[in-house]
Every structure is written in structure tokens, then in C-alpha cells.
Amino acid sequence: MISIGLEGSANKLGVGIISHPHPNKPAQILSNIRHTFISPPGEGFLPKDTAMHHRSWVVRLVKQAMAEAGVSIADIDCICYTKGPGMGAPLQSVAITARMLSVLWQKELVGVNHCVGHIEMGREITGAQNPVVLYVSGGNTQVIAYAEHRYRIFGEALDIAVGNCLDRFARTLEISNDPAPGYNVEQLAKKGKILLDLPYAVKGMDCSFSGILASIDLLAGELKANPDKRDPITGELITTADLCFSLQETVYAMLVEITERAMAHVGSSQVLIVGGVGCNERLQEMMGLMARDRGGSVYATDERFCIDNGIMIAQAGLLAYETGFTTPLEESTCTQRFRTDEVFVKWRD
Amino acid sequence: MEVDTSLSQSSSPVPLPLILQRPSVPAILIAQGAEALLFRSTYLLPSLPCALKYRPSKPYRHPTLDLRLTKHRILSEARVLTKCRREGVPVPGVYALDEGAGWMMIEWVDGEVVRIRLNEWLSRRAQEGVPQGVEDGKLVGLMRRIGSAVGRMHGVGVVHGDLTTSNLMLRPVPAEGVNGGGMLDGEIVLIDFGLASQSTQDEDRAVDLYVLERAFGSTHSKAESLFTEVLGAYEKSFKGANIVLKKLEEVRMRGRKRSMLG
Amino acid sequence: MALECINLEHVPASHTIHAALFQNIKNASFLHQQLLAGNTEFEYALIDASVIISRLHALAAIYRAVNDLLGNKLRSRNVHSEIVFSLSPNNNIAESFRRFGISPETTSLLVIKVSTPSSPAAGEDIQSHLSKVVDGEQVDFSDGVLRAMTDMVRVKKIYKLNYSSGVNGRGKENAVYGSDRTSQDSKELEMLILGSMALRGATN
Incomplete structure (x- = not known):
């Protein structure tokens, strides 16, 4: 079976085509392309502009994806799209596209949960059997473990997602958003070495990031007003690189901690990191150290799959479709709020 | 703290704090959580047992952050314990600590955790063929004592953060020793304050109760209906407890249903 | 001696x-x-x-x-x-x-x-x-x-143990404890002092 997947819950528009040749064989990625709406430095992306971007690129991407995959309309079995969660207008643009294709091509629709898409693609690519999943992106921060047909949320960010925190800090520092604000924060952090004292907010299995964001924004402001600011302990000059370094070290430590707690709770030693923030090398390194200490390992994918993409929607959608799941046209809505544990994961034991 | 079975396959040995590396009375590892190790050792005299809680450094954390966190957590837990003890909340006393080295020695509590005793009791009752719902004075008594102890703790401005039946102990009371204290007898002692905080917020207190309620539901489903006895005793334990119970209703409905925004 | x-x-x-x-x-x-x-x-x-x-x-x-x-x-x-x-x-x-x-x-x-x-x-x-x-x-x-x-008054003053909930402030529920309240009380006092020494100033 072959499916086409459309993703556009945030500023990344992705189209992917996947094939499941045989139940016992691995999936084949036939094409996976993406175009990102990048806003100017210091600005975030607004729903209206993002939706406009998606609408103007989606047809192009679908055609290109099909050409790269070498498939025709007849080959496709179903059209998968992101039902949610995400930003309203962008989600709608993609949903409308999916509906249009469904009616035009006379193919069934499958609405997919964005987070489940990340998880299923992560599992497929890495081969991780039953890991604890850390899903971290601009819009989500969750620690998930599979149990009885649900991806259960063990821990999460109580206020804003970690990616959101990093992206907003990038805005504060007016760092470029190309290719992604978080990526540029990561590069700057590599040049930092002073670890400043920032609020560390882990509460049991959950964590929160608004406090640390407020603190780091304040520090950035102070640094701008007073560039000669020195670290009280080492006496060295503080740089924006140090700010990025301190922020990363602290928020990533928080994420590793709540992941470890979940692992201890369910008795697992494998971790799978998915979501845009999962691309970060330092996070992968830290998670790897923790997992190794527990006699386990960390699984992560590269930016083709970490960052929002269409193939993950195609994958999760096709898995559901193969169990007989479809989304009738009348129900092919999209929603900003769609919790990971609402999905009945019929395709797993 | 849960005993973490996944670590039994771990390649790295159990890290020991420096003080336990000096050969004296060998320490016994009791529990290994994600955060800390618990040993049974002695304090000052071979005849005075103690529990040693050790927070080893985490290799993934930046060393400055690691030390800062370890110190903060040791001190925070010690502060909460001493505050509770001062105000008459039944918790282990703090003997000594070295926050820089990451350890704390506290009073050894004899007895067993409620989780084990409760399950023993429930299975014995099931074996004896006693149908559920038949009046069980001992069980009700235990529930009430739990409610009172938790209420007492909340009343002094402390929230446990990890209330499960593994963090409640039944300590044998000397006066009852002659009768061979019953399975559910004993003084409730609250332990493992590693996630505790000082708070008087009804929300925090309600979440504390909710965690305990869920723990009863998942670990002792046969006793779940008796949780109302816990709450009943809780309500009488301090002024304002009834407001917490109202908050609990809200927390129950919310559960893990925090909305997500893509 | x-x-x-x-x-x-x-x-x-x-x-x-x-x-x-x-x-x-x-x-x-x-x-x-x-x-x-x-x-x-x-x-x-x-x-x-x-x-x-x-x-x-x-x-x-x-x-x-x-x-x-x-x-x-x-x-x-x-x-x-x-x-x-x-x-x-x-x-x-x-x-x-x-x-x-x-x-x-x-x-x-x-x-x-x-x-x-x-x-x-x-x-x-x-x-x-x-x-x-x-x-x-x-x-x-x-x-x-x-x-x-021991000058108990001085000790209690130094360690700030002069509160009315009592040294063994566990209240009425503790009727099961034996008649030897004094030794229980002094044991409790000792425990509170040890805790105070352990924290040494890091209290709030």
C-alpha cells in the first residue's frame, strides 16, 4: 500500500509518500519534501502568513513529491493529513488541500495526530521497539510511553514547549530564523562556556519553561544595556553565547531528568527523541549519557524526520488505514487541540 | 521511591558516597531510584541505624549545574523534614548532611510500607473468603490514620509531591508489641520527601491527594472505595481542608487533560 | 574517672x-x-x-x-x-x-x-x-x-524550641505511648537539635 501525507501544523509544509510493500518488510520512503516559511529575525511566524505560505506551495510540493516517487494517482491508496494539534489557519490550509485531493482523486482520507506521526516515523526509522519517547518541538514537550493501544503521556511541559522557549529567546537575541531559530541558538551555544544560574523547574514528571525564559530574557536585556557584565564567579565577560549555552544546558538537563523519571517508572532503558528539538546534538548527547548509565541507549533521527515532515503523516496514516481506519469527508476537520493519548493505536499490540 | 528494576542490568556499578567507602559497618543498598540511592547504615554508633540518602552526580549534567541541583535538593528535603518534625508531623528525623557531597542521614524507620501491608491484608481477606464491602474496622482505621497524617503535613505547609503507598510506612508502636501488632497496626510515618515542597496552595494539596488516590486505584484497586475514609479523616485534620477537597474534584476532572496547542 | x-x-x-x-x-x-x-x-x-x-x-x-x-x-x-x-x-x-x-x-x-x-x-x-x-x-x-x-531553659532558647505545640507535638492521637513521657520528650528534643545542627542556618 502507498499513502501520501500532508503536514503543515506549524511553519513547515511537508509532503511525503510512503510505501508498505509487505507486512514483514520495512517501509519505503518514496519521497519526502518540505518547504519552510521563515520569518525575519526577531519575529515569530503568524498563523495568517503561514497559511498563505502553505496554500501557495502545497500544490507544487504534491506534484514534485509524486514525480520524485514515480507514482501516479492510481498507485495511491489514501490521503493522510495532519488533523492536529497545531495552529488553526495553517492546519486548515492543509486539511482543505487533503479534502480537495480526496474528492478529485476519489481516494479516502486519514486524519493523523501530529505527535503520533513523529512517534511512528521515529520507530520506523530507528527500529526502536518500545522506547520511552521524548517528543520535543516548538509546540510540544511530552514524555510518552506506549501501553495498551495508547501513547500515554507521562510528563509534559506545563506552560510552553521547550522549542517555543528556545525560539522566543532567538527572537530576543534577534538571531536569524534561517534555517530554524533553535538551530542557530544551538550553534551560538557551542561557543559559550559560562554556566549561569537559571531557574530549574522540574516538578515530578513535569517541567515548565516560562520561568527560565523570563530569566534569560532579563539577562539578555541586562547584557545589552551593560556589555561589560562579568560572571560573578569566574570574573569573565559574559557573552550571548554564554546565555545560549546556559539556557540549553539547563533546559536539556530538565528534559533528560523527566525522561529518566518516566523510564524508571515503566522500567525501560531505551529512549527515542522525536520532534524538531530532537535534532539538537547536545540534547542527543546528554540523553545518550543518561541512557548509557542505565544500560540502555538513545535513538534519534536526523533533520529529515525530526523536523515536521509529510512522510511521518503518511506513515502513521497508512498504519491506521491498514487496520481499517478512515476519516470520512464530513469528519475531516482539523483541531488545534488534539492530545496524543486520544488516539487509539490499533496497529500495535 | 520505587525500586528501579531496570538497573539490575546496568553495566555501571552503584556509586558510593565517599563516606561509605571508608570501611566500617558495611552499608546495605535498600532502594535505587532515578534520582537517589538509599542505603541502610549507622549514625555515630554501631547501635544507631540510619537511612543514608545519596544523590550521585549525573554525568549528563554540566558539573556546575549538577552540584547546584544536588546541594539544593539535599537541603530542600532536609528543610522540609525538619520543619515537619518540629511541627509534630510523623516523618524521619534528620541526623546529618553534607550537601556538597550529596548525602543526608536520617532516622531509620522500622516497619513496612503500607503498600506491602495493605496488599497482604487484602489478599488474606480474599483467601479467607471475606467478600468486599464487609465491614473491615482495621482497614478503615488505617485509611483514617493515613488521612490524618497527610492532613497534618498539609496543615503545616508542606506538600509531599509523591504520595503513594510506598511512601507511607507503618512503624510498630512499642506499647502494642506484646500483642504482636496486627498487620495494619502501627504509626503512619511519611517518608521520601525528595519531591516535596513548602506550599499552602490548595491546588498543590489537592494534586497531592489526587496522586495518592490514583496510587490506590492502580495498586490497591480492592481498597479503592475506602479512599473516602482517607478523605474523611483528612477533612477533619486542619482548618481549610474542606476547600482542598473541593479543589480535588476539579483536579480529578482535569487529570492529564491539559490542552495542547500544536 | x-x-x-x-x-x-x-x-x-x-x-x-x-x-x-x-x-x-x-x-x-x-x-x-x-x-x-x-x-x-x-x-x-x-x-x-x-x-x-x-x-x-x-x-x-x-x-x-x-x-x-x-x-x-x-x-x-x-x-x-x-x-x-x-x-x-x-x-x-x-x-x-x-x-x-x-x-x-x-x-x-x-x-x-x-x-x-x-x-x-x-x-x-x-x-x-x-x-x-x-x-x-x-x-x-x-x-x-x-x-x-543541663540548663534546659538555655538549650531550648538557643535551638528555638519554645513553642506551645510541645516538643513531642503529636497531639492527642499519641495516647498509646507509655507513661515515660519525659524520656520520649527528651529523645524528641535531641532529634530536633540534631536536625537543627545538620541544617545549620540553611533553614527558611
């Missing part, structure tokens, strides 16, 4: 502890003077025993001081002054000497000597020196003797 050699758990054998308790001290001023003058023959912890409620109380302070010595974390001049400081519920060193250290008014005195590899001291030498310089009656370093010397 002889000098007692004490072994504490987790303290290596290289560091031995000697203790001697005296009552009816007549030359407190003289001894205090030696300490102030920094007389090297008087490298002892000279503790006013009236603010020590039990052996354990004193041992807890000794352990803290020795542990800090081994960890290179002394806050005061030497391990002996550190023992006095370790009795304190806060970080004010000068205040701790005034509260717990010997003063001209001291009548009961606890003397502690820690023998370390860098400054070793033999038991007999310590005993003979103390017998010579301390004008007082050497008694058993025991809980019974100490309790008779």
Missing part, C-alpha cells in the same frame, strides 16, 4: 576522639584565657556542658567537625573550634563560641581532643595534662551525668 576514647561510625581509625567530662570547675577563667591566648598546649574543644543534653548531642557535633576536616571544609580555625561551631543552629561562629564554648562562668566542662595523623595525641598524655590543668572533678561522660548538668 578516665579519659574516654571514642570511635565514631564512618570516621577512619586514623582520627581518634578523646573525651573527658568535668564538674565543679574552679578555674574556668584560666582555661578560657589559655584558649583566647591561643596557647598551643590547649588545643582542645572546651565545651560548656550545661548546654549539652546528651552524649549523642556532643558526638553529632564531633562527627560534623571531623567530617568537615576530612572534606577540607572547616569554617573555623581548627577541628576543635569546629566542634564548638558544629553545635550551632546557625552560621555565626563567634556566637557559637559564646553559647557553647567555655566561659569564665562555666562550671561543667566537656573536653574533646581529636588526634589526627598531622597532630597526633596519645590518650595518657591527654589525661595527665587535663588532670594537671583542669581544677575540677572528672566524671563519667554519660547521659545521666550530662542531664543533671
Whole structure:
């Protein structure tokens, strides 16, 4: 079976085509392309502009994806799209596209949960059997473990997602958003070495990031007003690189901690990191150290799959479709709020 | 703290704090959580047992952050314990600590955790063929004592953060020793304050109760209906407890249903 | 009565502890003077025993001081002054000497000597020196003797244990406890003091 997947819950528009040749064989990625709406430095992306971007690129991407995959309309079995969660207008643009294709091509629709898409693609690519999943992106921060047909949320960010925190800090520092604000924060952090004292907010299995964001924004402001600011302990000059370094070290430590707690709770030693923030090398390194200490390992994918993409929607959608799941046209809505544990994961034991 | 079975396959040995590396009375590892190790050792005299809680450094954390966190957590837990003890909340006393080295020695509590005793009791009752719902004075008594102890703790401005039946102990009371204290007898002692905080917020207190309620539901489903006895005793334990119970209703409905925004 | 050699758990054998308790001290001023003058023959912890409620109380302070010595974390001049400081519920060193250290008014005195590899001291030498310089009656370093010397009002004031919920503030539910409330109460007091010493000022 072959499916086409459309993703556009945030500023990344992705189209992917996947094939499941045989139940016992691995999936084949036939094409996976993406175009990102990048806003100017210091600005975030607004729903209206993002939706406009998606609408103007989606047809192009679908055609290109099909050409790269070498498939025709007849080959496709179903059209998968992101039902949610995400930003309203962008989600709608993609949903409308999916509906249009469904009616035009006379193919069934499958609405997919964005987070489940990340998880299923992560599992497929890495081969991780039953890991604890850390899903971290601009819009989500969750620690998930599979149990009885649900991806259960063990821990999460109580206020804003970690990616959101990093992206907003990038805005504060007016760092470029190309290719992604978080990526540029990561590069700057590599040049930092002073670890400043920032609020560390882990509460049991959950964590929160608004406090640390407020603190780091304040520090950035102070640094701008007073560039000669020195670290009280080492006496060295503080740089924006140090700010990025301190922020990363602290928020990533928080994420590793709540992941470890979940692992201890369910008795697992494998971790799978998915979501845009999962691309970060330092996070992968830290998670790897923790997992190794527990006699386990960390699984992560590269930016083709970490960052929002269409193939993950195609994958999760096709898995559901193969169990007989479809989304009738009348129900092919999209929603900003769609919790990971609402999905009945019929395709797993 | 849960005993973490996944670590039994771990390649790295159990890290020991420096003080336990000096050969004296060998320490016994009791529990290994994600955060800390618990040993049974002695304090000052071979005849005075103690529990040693050790927070080893985490290799993934930046060393400055690691030390800062370890110190903060040791001190925070010690502060909460001493505050509770001062105000008459039944918790282990703090003997000594070295926050820089990451350890704390506290009073050894004899007895067993409620989780084990409760399950023993429930299975014995099931074996004896006693149908559920038949009046069980001992069980009700235990529930009430739990409610009172938790209420007492909340009343002094402390929230446990990890209330499960593994963090409640039944300590044998000397006066009852002659009768061979019953399975559910004993003084409730609250332990493992590693996630505790000082708070008087009804929300925090309600979440504390909710965690305990869920723990009863998942670990002792046969006793779940008796949780109302816990709450009943809780309500009488301090002024304002009834407001917490109202908050609990809200927390129950919310559960893990925090909305997500893509 | 002889000098007692004490072994504490987790303290290596290289560091031995000697203790001697005296009552009816007549030359407190003289001894205090030696300490102030920094007389090297008087490298002892000279503790006013009236603010020590039990052996354990004193041992807890000794352990803290020795542990800090081994960890290179002394806050005061030497391990002996550190023992006095370790009795304190806060970080004010000068205040701790005034509260717990010997003063001209001291009548009961606890003397502690820690023998370390860098400054070793033999038991007999310590005993003979103390017998010579301390004008007082050497008694058993025991809980019974100490309790008779204790100024409980002062102790409670220092450790701020004067609240109405009672030392063993567990309330009416505790009727099961035996008639020996006093020993329960003093055990509880000791526990609270140990906690106070452990936190030393890091309270809120």
C-alpha cells in the first residue's frame, strides 16, 4: 500500500509518500519534501502568513513529491493529513488541500495526530521497539510511553514547549530564523562556556519553561544595556553565547531528568527523541549519557524526520488505514487541540 | 521511591558516597531510584541505624549545574523534614548532611510500607473468603490514620509531591508489641520527601491527594472505595481542608487533560 | 574517672576522639584565657556542658567537625573550634563560641581532643595534662551525668524550641505511648537539635 501525507501544523509544509510493500518488510520512503516559511529575525511566524505560505506551495510540493516517487494517482491508496494539534489557519490550509485531493482523486482520507506521526516515523526509522519517547518541538514537550493501544503521556511541559522557549529567546537575541531559530541558538551555544544560574523547574514528571525564559530574557536585556557584565564567579565577560549555552544546558538537563523519571517508572532503558528539538546534538548527547548509565541507549533521527515532515503523516496514516481506519469527508476537520493519548493505536499490540 | 528494576542490568556499578567507602559497618543498598540511592547504615554508633540518602552526580549534567541541583535538593528535603518534625508531623528525623557531597542521614524507620501491608491484608481477606464491602474496622482505621497524617503535613505547609503507598510506612508502636501488632497496626510515618515542597496552595494539596488516590486505584484497586475514609479523616485534620477537597474534584476532572496547542 | 576514647561510625581509625567530662570547675577563667591566648598546649574543644543534653548531642557535633576536616571544609580555625561551631543552629561562629564554648562562668566542662595523623595525641598524655590543668572533678561522660548538668531553659532558647505545640507535638492521637513521657520528650528534643545542627542556618 502507498499513502501520501500532508503536514503543515506549524511553519513547515511537508509532503511525503510512503510505501508498505509487505507486512514483514520495512517501509519505503518514496519521497519526502518540505518547504519552510521563515520569518525575519526577531519575529515569530503568524498563523495568517503561514497559511498563505502553505496554500501557495502545497500544490507544487504534491506534484514534485509524486514525480520524485514515480507514482501516479492510481498507485495511491489514501490521503493522510495532519488533523492536529497545531495552529488553526495553517492546519486548515492543509486539511482543505487533503479534502480537495480526496474528492478529485476519489481516494479516502486519514486524519493523523501530529505527535503520533513523529512517534511512528521515529520507530520506523530507528527500529526502536518500545522506547520511552521524548517528543520535543516548538509546540510540544511530552514524555510518552506506549501501553495498551495508547501513547500515554507521562510528563509534559506545563506552560510552553521547550522549542517555543528556545525560539522566543532567538527572537530576543534577534538571531536569524534561517534555517530554524533553535538551530542557530544551538550553534551560538557551542561557543559559550559560562554556566549561569537559571531557574530549574522540574516538578515530578513535569517541567515548565516560562520561568527560565523570563530569566534569560532579563539577562539578555541586562547584557545589552551593560556589555561589560562579568560572571560573578569566574570574573569573565559574559557573552550571548554564554546565555545560549546556559539556557540549553539547563533546559536539556530538565528534559533528560523527566525522561529518566518516566523510564524508571515503566522500567525501560531505551529512549527515542522525536520532534524538531530532537535534532539538537547536545540534547542527543546528554540523553545518550543518561541512557548509557542505565544500560540502555538513545535513538534519534536526523533533520529529515525530526523536523515536521509529510512522510511521518503518511506513515502513521497508512498504519491506521491498514487496520481499517478512515476519516470520512464530513469528519475531516482539523483541531488545534488534539492530545496524543486520544488516539487509539490499533496497529500495535 | 520505587525500586528501579531496570538497573539490575546496568553495566555501571552503584556509586558510593565517599563516606561509605571508608570501611566500617558495611552499608546495605535498600532502594535505587532515578534520582537517589538509599542505603541502610549507622549514625555515630554501631547501635544507631540510619537511612543514608545519596544523590550521585549525573554525568549528563554540566558539573556546575549538577552540584547546584544536588546541594539544593539535599537541603530542600532536609528543610522540609525538619520543619515537619518540629511541627509534630510523623516523618524521619534528620541526623546529618553534607550537601556538597550529596548525602543526608536520617532516622531509620522500622516497619513496612503500607503498600506491602495493605496488599497482604487484602489478599488474606480474599483467601479467607471475606467478600468486599464487609465491614473491615482495621482497614478503615488505617485509611483514617493515613488521612490524618497527610492532613497534618498539609496543615503545616508542606506538600509531599509523591504520595503513594510506598511512601507511607507503618512503624510498630512499642506499647502494642506484646500483642504482636496486627498487620495494619502501627504509626503512619511519611517518608521520601525528595519531591516535596513548602506550599499552602490548595491546588498543590489537592494534586497531592489526587496522586495518592490514583496510587490506590492502580495498586490497591480492592481498597479503592475506602479512599473516602482517607478523605474523611483528612477533612477533619486542619482548618481549610474542606476547600482542598473541593479543589480535588476539579483536579480529578482535569487529570492529564491539559490542552495542547500544536 | 578516665579519659574516654571514642570511635565514631564512618570516621577512619586514623582520627581518634578523646573525651573527658568535668564538674565543679574552679578555674574556668584560666582555661578560657589559655584558649583566647591561643596557647598551643590547649588545643582542645572546651565545651560548656550545661548546654549539652546528651552524649549523642556532643558526638553529632564531633562527627560534623571531623567530617568537615576530612572534606577540607572547616569554617573555623581548627577541628576543635569546629566542634564548638558544629553545635550551632546557625552560621555565626563567634556566637557559637559564646553559647557553647567555655566561659569564665562555666562550671561543667566537656573536653574533646581529636588526634589526627598531622597532630597526633596519645590518650595518657591527654589525661595527665587535663588532670594537671583542669581544677575540677572528672566524671563519667554519660547521659545521666550530662542531664543533671543541663540548663534546659538555655538549650531550648538557643535551638528555638519554645513553642506551645510541645516538643513531642503529636497531639492527642499519641495516647498509646507509655507513661515515660519525659524520656520520649527528651529523645524528641535531641532529634530536633540534631536536625537543627545538620541544617545549620540553611533553614527558611
